[in-house]
Amino acid sequence: xxxxxxxxxxxxxxxxxxxxxxxxxxxxxxxxxxxxxxxxxxxxxxxxxxxxxxxxxxxxxxxxxxxxxxxxxxxxxxxxxxxxxxxxxxxxxxxxxxxxxxxxxxxxxxxxxxxxxxxxxxxxxxxxxxxxxxxxxxxxxxxxxxxxxxxxxxxxxxxxxxxxxxxxxxxxxxxxxxxxxxxxxxxxxxxxxxxxxxxxxxxxxxxxxxxxxxxxxxxxxxxxxxxxxxxxx
Numbered sequence: 001x002x003x004x005x006x007x008x009x010x011x012x013x014x015x016x017x018x019x020x021x022x023x024x025x026x027x028x029x030x031x032x033x034x035x036x037x038x039x040x041x042x043x044x045x046x047x048x049x050x051x052x053x054x055x056x057x058x059x060x061x062x063x064x065x066x067x068x069x070x071x072x073x074x075x076x077x078x079x080x081x082x083x084x085x086x087x088x089x090x091x092x093x094x095x096x097x098x099x100x101x102x103x104x105x106x107x108x109x110x111x112x113x114x115x116x117x118x119x120x121x122x123x124x125x126x127x128x129x130x131x132x133x134x135x136x137x138x139x140x141x142x143x144x145x146x147x148x149x150x151x152x153x154x155x156x157x158x159x160x161x162x163x164x165x166x167x168x169x170x171x172x173x174x175x176x177x178x179x180x181x182x183x184x185x186x187x188x189x190x191x192x193x194x195x196x197x198x199x200x201x202x203x204x205x206x207x208x209x210x211x212x213x214x215x216x217x218x219x220x221x222x223x224x225x226x227x228x229x230x231x232x233x
Contacts, residue, residue: 009111025056030107037224052092098129108140123148159192
């Protein structure tokens with residue numbers, strides 16, 4: 001049985017460009033839909049967070065103010081309820097090893113911009129996983145976590161790799177806009193990643209060897225399915 005480490009942000013706020021705190025967390029669909037696809041395929045999924053802290057779901061990811069239909073919010077909420085025990089006591093990110101997993105999977109929400117993007121333990125784990133050819137998957141704002149993978153010599157582990165992420169266009173249209181402390185797409189480009197953006201708010205998945213990335217919440221299911229296909233190849 002394949003084994004995947006799902007790394008979830010433990011942040012519950014993001015400091016905006018003006019210095020104020022914006023409530024945030026992980027995006028419900030990206031955790032729930034991805035986890036469900038992987039679990040239903042018989043994959044074992046462990047959840048880890050920085051410090052083993054219980055992650056916070058972004059409240060707008062479960063209501064129409066976040067562009068989520070009521071029926072979908074109910075479905076995602078119910079699935080997250082089924083993960084209550086796992087979310088209440090996640091693994092401590094610093095204690096896990098990439099060698100114990102076939103893949104790592106990082107869902108988004110604005111939370112990863114606040115903690116995972118700067119987490120040295122995560123940076124080492126991603127470098128280890130990538131170096132061993134294990135699957136590294138990230139979704140929507142989840143690729144902000146890749147920013148942590150900068151070696152001591154300043155080398156970005158994922159430089160020159162093709163990937164996608166929540167685009168600057170989408171951040172302006174339906175995200176934080178100019179209030180965002182930084183734009184994930186722009187930061188990844190600055191570090192040398194080759195970002196491939198699809199039309200806003202439509203599913204897009206980019207595969208570059210062992211690196212699998214999805215652009216937005218609409219890409220959740222397709223990203224998880226692509227990870228499953230890679231595990232079988």
